[in-house]
Amino acid sequence: EAGVVQSPRYKIIEKKQPVAFWCNPISGHNTLYWYLQNLGQGPELLIRYENEEAVDDSQLPKDRFSAERLKGVDSTLKIQPAELGDSAVYLCASSSRGVRYNEQFFGPGTRLTVL
């Protein structure tokens, strides 16, 4: 079974430029998450989707970040414009609805460097 796929793996841009990250979750997983991981820190949730609906975006900086999950499968996270402080790893994860515990499977992440 294929895991969570993310692209690109690495991205270098100049500040004020736009950037987009793409995620393809595990087939059949209805829940999709975007996490931000700064160097030396644990991942922090940005947004969670149930199918195509964003059910928790309270930690998403909406002035510059946006996300979408069309048709409830693939998802795109966008930053416009990027700032120096956005340099980090952006992780995508997915899970299927379980009885109680929803194990989250993580992709390899996109490492963003803003110059």
Place this chain on the structure above:
Amino acid sequence: QKEVEQDPGPLSVPEGAIVSLNCTYSNSAFQYFMWYRQYSRKGPELLMYTYSSGNKEDGRFTAQVDKSSKYISLFIRDSQPSDSATYLCAMTTYSGYALNFGKGTSLLVTP
């Protein structure tokens, strides 16, 4: 203060040693406790999860949860160089989806 505290290390041990990794937390609503392993430039992968208090063993790995002390541990027996990675604790409430992670502890097992 963050809800989950974890010493970032780094921790260096010789091959074959017993490794003890720990986290403390402040939110008494947390019910699921997880340990993830993250190799360099990879995403986190789940090692073990425990519901509520108690112990759980899986091969060389043992997870312990003490809810009365708000303290969780991961023990690695007979550590191998391939265990060298960052270990992240994570936890969530009974009905929660968002994982609350510690900073991660960097472990190096030397041959």
